[in-house]
Amino acid sequence: MQDLNLRHLYHFWVIAHEGSIARAAEMLDLTPQTLSGQLATFEASLGNALFRRANRSLQLTNFGQTVFGYADDMFETAHALSEVLRQPPEDRPLRLSVGVSASIHKLIAYHLTEPALELEREVRLNVHSGDTVELLRRLAQRELDVVLTDRQPPSAEASHFRSHRLGSSSMSLFAAPALAARLRADFPASLDLEPFLATSLDAPYINALMNWFSSQGIRVKVAAEVDDSALIKVFGRQGFGYFAAPTAIRHEVCSQYHVEHVASIAEVRETLFAVTRARGSHNAAVAELLRERPELED
Structure with a gap:
């Protein structure tokens, strides 16, 4: 130059x-x-x-x-x-670059970002989905303004970031109508060796769910491992197996994917965080994302 x-x-x-x-x-x-x-x-x-x-x-x-x-x-x-x-400073569009961990359900990701789009000031939103480690690297390099994730940064990197708890939801099980009716009878024993659609991502709730299955003596039959939460629901709609999603979006999951709620599992929860750089941000759209979301609590 x-x-x-x-x-x-x-x-x-x-x-x-x-x-x-x-x-x-x-x-x-x-x-x-x-x-x-x-x-x-x-x-x-x-x-x-x-x-x-x-x-x-x-x-x-x-x-x-x-x-x-x-x-x-x-x-x-x-x-x-x-x-x-x-343009006057107050009229300039706010740019908001959000990283969303791939293990977060897409409907939850929408609910988390929606408030920033409801500001009176125009917001130009860019959303990037991916592995949490890679997203945190991009956050540190100022390529992203905030990362939405289901886990806190590693303790070795905690000094570089600030973690904000957004909400926590129990997990529920869903399935196509015929399978859901069968699973609701004699739950949870009815889950034994029934086809389960699992995420192939290292999602904290999956580990907790597997531990819960074990505590109930349920033998898990994994019918498919999928790294896309929306695609898992599509397989579930077609009757290939039952799947897990946050109870907080229960009604939307049932309506959008034409599946039925089987049961909620209070012992298995998904907690969501917004991670920013340690020095924070003056971006009003980021500030809006950092508020706790009571609607995500079940």
Whole structure:
């Protein structure tokens, strides 16, 4: 960047857009001679010609096309930024980049992010789903503003982050109507060797659920392991097995996926956290996400 003259790059970009030095000079309020000299200086600094003359017009060389592509991206972005900066600070859109652990149920993730979108000020939301460790790395590097997760950061990294408890829900079991009716009879013994749809992710509630199955003497027959909570519900709707989801979203799960509630398990809970950098954030949208959610408590 120290060797790149951005003013010369901008003038080159305008010339390329206008197709002639005369029209570009008029737009930039410069003399054609001055602009031509600047272009020659810029080409000399790059060590390559950016234009060739053809029929009294300027045409980009292959090298010039490459430079123009980058310049086009840069100055279009700069123009968009300029438009935003012209707005009063209170009217500028808030940018909110949220990392969502893949092990969190999608309906829960929506409920957690929805309040930020209800602010009077416009919020431009970017959501990234993935492994919690990778999301925390991106949070530390300021690529994300907050991470929504079902676990707290490792103790070795606790000093770099601040963890905010958002809510806790017991877990419930769901299944397609015919299977649900069978499982509700003589519950929980009815679960023995029935097909179970498990998440392949290392979700804390899955470990707790497996311990609960063991305490009840239930032999678990895993019909499928799926790393997408929404896809598990689709398999469940088709009758391939029963699955677990937070009781807090019981009605939405039943309505959206046409399944039925089998039972709630008070001993197995999912606790949700919002993790921010230790120094916090002045972003009003982030502050909205950090509030505890009574509606997530069952």
